[in-house]
Amino acid sequence: MNVLVTGGAGYIGGHVVDALLRTGRGVVVLDDLSTGRADRVPGVPLVRTDLAAPASVGVLLDAMDRWDVTAVVHLAARKKVAESLARPDWYHEQNVGGTAHVLAAVTTAGVRHVVFSSSAAVYGCPDVALVDEDCPTHPISPYGATKLACEALLAQAVAVGVGSFALRYFNVAGACSPLLRDDEEANLVTTVLGRLARGQAPQVNGTDYPTPDGTCVRDLVDVRDVADAHVAALRALEAAPAPAAEVVNIGTGHGVSVREVVDRLCALAGQHPHVEELPRRAGDPAAVVAAVDRARDRLGWTASYGLDDVLTSAFAAARDEQVSRAR
Numbered sequence: 001m002n003v004l005v006t007g008g009a010g011y012i013g014g015h016v017v018d019a020l021l022r023t024g025r026g027v028v029v030l031d032d033l034s035t036g037r038a039d040r041v042p043g044v045p046l047v048r049t050d051l052a053a054p055a056s057v058g059v060l061l062d063a064m065d066r067w068d069v070t071a072v073v074h075l076a077a078r079k080k081v082a083e084s085l086a087r088p089d090w091y092h093e094q095n096v097g098g099t100a101h102v103l104a105a106v107t108t109a110g111v112r113h114v115v116f117s118s119s120a121a122v123y124g125c126p127d128v129a130l131v132d133e134d135c136p137t138h139p140i141s142p143y144g145a146t147k148l149a150c151e152a153l154l155a156q157a158v159a160v161g162v163g164s165f166a167l168r169y170f171n172v173a174g175a176c177s178p179l180l181r182d183d184e185e186a187n188l189v190t191t192v193l194g195r196l197a198r199g200q201a202p203q204v205n206g207t208d209y210p211t212p213d214g215t216c217v218r219d220l221v222d223v224r225d226v227a228d229a230h231v232a233a234l235r236a237l238e239a240a241p242a243p244a245a246e247v248v249n250i251g252t253g254h255g256v257s258v259r260e261v262v263d264r265l266c267a268l269a270g271q272h273p274h275v276e277e278l279p280r281r282a283g284d285p286a287a288v289v290a291a292v293d294r295a296r297d298r299l300g301w302t303a304s305y306g307l308d309d310v311l312t313s314a315f316a317a318a319r320d321e322q323v324s325r326a327r
Helices: 011-022 054-064 081-086 088-109 142-160 190-196 225-241 259-269 292-300 306-325
Strands: 003-005 026-031 045-047 070-076 114-121 162-168 172-174 203-205 221-222 245-250 276-278
Touching: 003 011, 003 054, 011 026, 011 225, 026 070, 054 070, 054 088, 070 225, 070 292, 081 088, 081 142, 088 114, 088 142, 114 142, 114 225, 142 162, 142 245, 162 225, 172 190, 172 225, 172 306, 190 259, 190 306, 203 259, 221 225, 221 306, 225 245, 225 292, 245 292, 259 306
Parallel strands: 003 026, 003 070, 026 045, 070 114, 114 162, 162 245, 172 221, 203 276
Antiparallel strands: none
């Protein structure tokens, strides 16, 4: 079985490709390399194209035919909440348009299994201790809205025989190696590590949330666990008696505050700087923690790595990368 992974040269994509290869599956990567890197997927066929362009349907079909693709893992997307607030129409074009093109190729080629990279951003600001998949979806950012729209496209594709899992990631962090580390400062862990490496004070956005220490509470899930969830989803699709479109949370079921993450990363770095306290950012809910029963029941998957694993692996990968660059 050969799997086409869109966005496979990205941070999460690189880990997913690695996990798939370890199962013995063949992998083809499609990526525009705007944020991905070819060196993350050495020895794997890499097709470069922009999924938002209509011509990408033909590129996808050629790749599916050439490498006898039988399943797609669709990760390629724009994912910055602040950027989506500034450019909502572009985010719709990129994320929803790109997914529509993937599904057009999938249905034409007769591919029957799709695993989609969704997000807990579809829930918006849920007022519950644990967010399960039946919670109302009220995204508060264009980014979250695009993910929800893509899930709707997957639901429609069931009518033409396409089964899917939309994996609603919570906050992904960590790394299995310096090569696959997240080198974009677009989330809490990488931003704090980047600032510490430059001798700058870490920043906390919002200290007046209705949480125990006033900072946002998040569910940090290790990228290695996230990668394994994709493999589990593919296996579940292959074993399914009929196509269906399902949504599944991918998290740990445990929350951690922004302040706690910052403090632990500072301790790992052996630094104790003053932390800059900034106003809240638009689009940040107070607390979002996953209910994970469905992932266990439907995928046979639960997170294996804890918070210390996530932060230690991210810190070690960033440190080793800095040492390598200094040589």
